[in-house]
Amino acid sequence: MTDVAPAPAREAPSLVKAPTGIDGFDDITIGGLPAGRPTLVCGGAGCGKTLLAMTFLVNGAEQFDEPGVFMSFEERAEDLAANVASLGFDIPGLVARGRLMIDHVRVERGEIEETGEYDLEGLFVRLDYAISSVGARRVVLDTVEALFSGFTDTAILRAELRRLFGWLKDQGVTAIITGERGAGQLTRHGLEEYVSDCVILLDNRVEDQITTRRLRIVKYRGSAHGTNEYPFLIDDQGISVLPVTSAGLDHEALSEPVSSGVPGLDAMMATGGYYQGSSVLISGGSGTGKTILAAQFADTTCRRGERCLFFTFEESPEQLVRNVASVGIDLRQHLVRGLLRIEAARPSLFGFEMHLARMIRDVGRFQPAGVVVDPVSAFRGPSFEIQATMLRLVDSLKAGGVTGVFTSLTPAHTMTEADHRISSLMDTWISLLDIEESGERNRGLYVLKSRGMSHSNQIREYRLTEHGVELSRPYVGAGGVLTGxxxxxxxxxxxxxxxxxxxxxxxxxxxxxxxxxxxxxxxxxxxxxxxxxxxxxxxxxxxADLREQTAEQDREAMAARRGAAE
Amino acid sequence: MTEGPADQPDQPQYVLRLYVTGSTARSARAIENMRRICEDHLEGRYDLEVVDIYQNPTATIEQQIIAAPTLVKLLPSPLRRIIGDLSNKEKVLAGLDIHLQLDKQLADEG
CATH class of the missing domain: 1.20.5 (Single alpha-helices involved in coiled-coils or other helix-helix interfaces)
Structure with a gap:
């Protein structure tokens, strides 16, 4: 047996990363893109390659003191600036301050005549000039494959591209090279052959007429990274990636109670309310007052001076405020004070993954103490996917100690598989019932489950009064619960x-x-x-005594008298 | 067939820029080829300027230079970029819109 000397512990210097500043992206790449190396970002048309690259540069220039060069082979500088202006990126300002340089490389096949040996030294000179003029640490080439349409000699082109990527590495700049998705390979012209340190694939899929953007890290040499497909979002706030791996079960359990907003309901739970950071499901049929119960939670949260984020998928914010005002819950005051934010969106606007991505991002930015999602049953899709994505939301709320109240338009006895999957994620489950009896329809509430606390097992009647939900005194008789x-x-x-x-x-x-x-x-x-x-x-x-005494006296008197006579 | 004899008096004036990378062999070859073509076909009606992009990098942005060497025909329009060391004379002439074939034909016949 050979005695193998113990290999010296590999103290490989951990790869230096260049943070992108994109929500979630730096989590799944554990720090960002490989610093000083080129990264290939590929994907089909309109999947966000250019925006991802531009965000990387703008954040670099604004947040990380790393000026950048954007070499565009497709869009003109003005168009690029206009496209991202809506995201709040001030490209002309960055250019004017010398933090960013945009060079539009126009490749026009009709203008070019090849008459012998050549190389792409012109491109190198341009890039070198751009890098040195702003002291760039970051470079984007978008989309370098456009060169293939301008030059017929692909042998020269490939050799030059290989040289270019090597040259970028020598310059020590962190680069993003974008490439169009090709059939059977990552990019149409096989750029992945040259850029092999980090490859990111963007995808834009339509399922059931709903589009979901997804991002996957195909490869990241020398670094651990998340391997799943992560949904990502492009909206007026820019790009956000919804990380899965960053959500775990390592959140600490908080034992502080928070009020449900209904004193009677609080009293049904031994702790006097929900646990802070727990997830609460309120399920019930149509018109059982789920939204009102949720709004009361929001109201009481804001009354404590804490922030609450209310996601509504069935009503507009105005409608919600008006409707709950009818039962005496004034949400407007909290809106005015900035403690409450209502985010409304139709469920069909985009896939539920996108909704969740948006919610997680909004929660991260608003930092609320409580979150309401009304209702989760609005999301439609394969049940395991809904569960998986809900799990991410629940986990991310728990990680932040945020109490989540979710409503579901499904009475407990008619639950579908999806609902059951969701309910298993919840710590507390409050079921609202319609009790039909003696020609009346009354409302009943009970705590179906509540992890980690003892709770009442009674079904309590409740009414929607002008002070919101009010629980009636329970009647528990021989004949069970009676209502109405x-x-x-x-x-x-x-x-x-x-x-x-x-x-x-x-x-x-x-x-x-x-x-x-x-x-x-x-x-x-x-x-x-x-x-x-x-x-x-x-x-x-x-x-008797007297008589006796008298008799004695008589006797004595008699005797005396006799004595004298004798 | 386009008409137009070579010795017509109203022939256009050529404004040409040749962008090269320092004094490499390829650059020298391009300059040499260009000079010959100008003397042979554009005598007295050309303005050729050789630009070293190493010395003058902003020119690459101004003139959209990617490849080197690149010959840019600024005038007469349309603008043309002729890349390579200009060793393929026929292609260069075609790019410059100089109808060599016709000239030759006429010369042979004459």
């Missing part, structure tokens, strides 16, 4: 019974009182008789 008139009737019946019993008791008490008085009188009479008798006895004794 049945409860009122039963209560009346019980009250009558109580009155009757009370009257009966009163009567018996009076009876007893009377008998006691009577008995006491008898006792008094007897005592009087006894005393009279005792007096008589004493008198008789006295008389």
């Amino acid at each position: 008139s049945a409860r009122v009737l039963q209560e009346a019946r019980e009250q009558a019974e109580t009155v009757r019993l009370r009257q009966e008791a009163e009567q018996r008490r009076r009876e007893f009182e009377r008998r006691r008085t009577a008995t006491e009188r008898q006792i008094a009479e007897l005592r009087a008789a006894l005393e009279a008798e005792a007096a008589e006895v004493a008198m008789l004794n006295e008389q």
Whole structure:
């Protein structure tokens, strides 16, 4: 056996990364793109390559003190600036301050005649000039493949591209090279052959008429990275990537209670409310007051001076505010104070993954203490996907200690598989019921589950009053829970019974009182008789004594008299 | 067939720029080829300027130079970029819109 010397612990210097400043992207790449190396970003038309690249440069120039060069082979500088102006990127300003340089390389096949040996030294000179003029640390070539349409000699072109990427590495700049997605390979002209440090694939898929953008890191030499497909979002806030791996189960469990906004409901839970950072599902059929219950949670959160983010998928913000105002919940004051934000979007606007990406981003920016999603049942899609994405949202809320209240338009007994999957993610589940009885429809509420706390098992009737949801006193009788008139009737019946019993008791008490008085009188009479008798006895004794005394005196007198006579 | 004998008096004036990379062999070859073509075909009616892009890098942006060497025909329009060391004379002439074939034909016949 060969004695293998223990290999020296590989203290490989960890790869230096250039942060992109793009939400979520730096999480999945564990720090950003490989610094000083080129990265290939490929994808089909309109999937966000240019925007990703431009964001990388703008953030570099503004946040990380790394000026950049954007070499565009397709769009003119003015068009580029105009396209990203809506995201708040001030390209002309950055250019004017010497933080960014845009060079539009125009490749016009019709103007070019090839007449012998050549190279692309012109391009190198241009790039070198641009880099040195702003002191660039970041470079974007978008899309370098346009060169293939301008030059017929692909052998020269490929050799020159290989040289170009090598040259970029020598310059020590962090570069993004974009490439159009090709059939059977990542890019149409096989650029992945030359740029092999980091390859990122962007994708724009349409499923069920809904588009979802996805990003995948195909390869990242020398670095760990997330390997999944991550949905990402492009909207007026720029690009956000929704990371999966950054959400885990390592969040600490908070034990502080937060009020549900309904005192009666708080009292049903041993802690006096939901746990802070827990997820709460409120399920119930149409018109059971789910939104109102959720709005009360939002209201009470804001009343404590904490922020709340309300996502509504069925009503506009105005509509929501008006509707809950009808039951006495004034959300407008919280909107005005900036404690409440209402984000409304139609569920069909984009895929649920995009919704979730947007929600996670908004939560990250607004930093609320409470979040309401009304309703989660608005999302449609394969149940496992919904569960997976919901899990990400729940985890990300938990990680931030944010209490989440989710409503679901599904009564517990008619739940679909998807609903069950969602409910298993929840810590507390409050079920709202319609109880139909004696020609009435009443509302009942119970805590179906609540992890980590004891809670009431009663079904409580509740009413929607002008002070929001109010729980009625529970009636629990032999016949189970009674609601509505049945409860009122039963209560009346019980009250009558109580009155009757009370009257009966009163009567018996009076009876007893009377008998006691009577008995006491008898006792008094007897005592009087006894005393009279005792007096008589004493008198008789006295008389007897007197008589005896008299007799004695008589006898003595008699004797005296006799004695004298004798 | 286009008409127009070579010795017509109203022939256009040529404004040409040749962008090269320092004093490489390829640059020298391009300059040499260009000079010959001008003397042979554009005598007295051309303005040729040789630009070294190493010395004058902004020229690459101004004139959209990618390849080197590049000969830019500024006038007469349309603008043309003729790349390479200009060793393929026929292609250069075609790019410059000089109808060599016709000239030759006429010369042979004459």
